[in-house]
Amino acid sequence: MIKRFPPAVWATTFATLIAFMGIGVVDPILSQIGKAMGANSFQVEWLFTSYIAVMALSMLISGVLGTIFGGRRVLLIGLGLVVIFATASGLSPNLVVLATVRAGWGLGNAFFTSTALSIIVGASSASMSEAITLYEAALGLGIASGPLLGGFLGSFWWRYPFFGTATLMAIAFILTFTLVRDPENKEPPRGPQDIFIAMRHPAVLTNALIGLAYSFAFFTILAYSPFTLKNISSMSLGFTYFAWGILVGISSVFVVNWLRPLLGTIRLLVLNLVGLVAVFAVAGFVHGSSLLLVIVISGFFCGIANALFTTLAMEVSPYSRSISSGAYNFVRWAGAALAPVISGFIGDKFGAQVPFFVSGAILLIGMLALVIRSSTMETALAATGHAHGE
Structure with missing residues (x-):
């Protein structure tokens, strides 16, 4: 399997790891930032929402730009922007400036993430499922490593995690510039309207909207839950x-590839969402060390969901890689953008545990929608030759 991935794929995979590391690097230092800048949880959550909202909107054009100018150029622009804005984040004098430059960071990450999967799939000689597995492994390791890096560097000063991420992204930029070339099977140029055309496809829209509900829950865990863990370093x-991220990585790479052929993609996703709804229900009742354990356990279900939603985005769609990825990511990142500020507001107004119940309810609606639309999804998978998790 390793021989099927040329150096360009490994360089892009490393950059993907660092990119997703940057998402969670602020997790352990959110409370420190709030104290240093005199802000409550709702205000601090704008660091996530500004980042993810710009990322979601940028998905409308970032994948399209890859088909016009080439994925390599868009990757390099994205990595360069992250280096610049991650550095600016560490230098920010107040929360308004920090939230603004985090938005610029989100723009860079959109340019990168929308193109990375397309390059990994297009440049490898492995199957699409194997290429997606590699992408999800990088995603899981990045999400796992980000909080650890943030916690270690943040224990010295809350600004250091931003500088550390900028340094790692600079290394990823050099590797990408040196090793990555555009795949030979280039996609024809596309326009932003193609993404909206893709979203008219019943299965593409269904997967994206349920992915939105899931992403809301995912970022309640990643972006909001640190505020509920008081007096923890x-x-x-x-x-x-x-530990949560390690479980995300293990389940997205190994558990999915084991269970998917046995249960089928849609059935596995439904059962997984049932488990995740139960986890959120429990999270609403527990505190302290028990909540820590529940958060870690949620990583198992999040990893499976990450892999399945990404796979479905490519497999139910009859459109090109960049358009399929752009349509899915635009909608699902919208849910991710809403989660931090809404959860922060609800937590401040109604109690720190209430956002877990809200996220669980939204996730339950998404799961029921998937059950209702399962035949549509199965038909789309059969039409593209990916029925029953093949």
């Missing part, structure tokens, strides 16, 4: 979310 939080 940044290093301890880093280890908690590292």
Whole structure:
């Protein structure tokens, strides 16, 4: 399997790891930032929402730009922007400036993530499922490593995690510039309207909307839950979310590939969402060390969901890789953008545990929608030759 991935794929995979590391690097230092800048949880959550909202909107054009100018150029632009804005984040004098430059960071990450999967799939000689597995492994390791890096560097000063991420992204930029070339089977140029055309496809839209509900829940765990863990050091939080991320990686790479052929994609996703709804229900009742354990356990279900939603985005769609990825990511990142500020507001107004119940309810609606639309999804998989998890 390793021989099927040329150096360009490994360089892009490493950059993917660092990119997703940057998402969670602020997790353990959110409380420190709030104290340093005199902000409550709702205000601090704008660091996530500004980042993810710009990322979601940018998905409308980032994948399209890859088909016009080439994936390599868009990758390099994205990595360069992250280096610049991650550095600016570490230098920010107040929360408004920090939220603004985090938005610029989101723009860079959109340019990168929308193109990375397409390059990994297009440049490898492995199957699509194997290429997606590699992408999900990088995603899981990145999500796991980000909080650990943030916790370690944040234990010295809350600004250091931003500088550390900028340094790692600079290394990824050099590797990408040196090793990555555009795949030979280039996609024809596309326009932003193609993404909206793709979203008219019943299965593409269904997967994206349910992915939105899931992403809301996912970022309640990643972006909001640190505020419920009072009097815990940044290093301890880093280890908690590292363990969570490790489970995300293990389940997205190994567990999915084991269970998917046995149960089928749709049935496995439904059962997994049932388990995740139960986890959120429990999270609403527990506190302290028990909540830490529940957060870590949620990583198992999040990893399976990450892999299945990404796979479905490519497999139910009759459109090109960049358009399929762009349509899915635009909708699902919208849910991710809403989660931090809404959860922060609800937590401040109604109690710190209430956002877990809200996220569980939204996830339950998504799961029921998947059950209702399962025949549509199965038909789309059969039409593209991916029925029954093949």
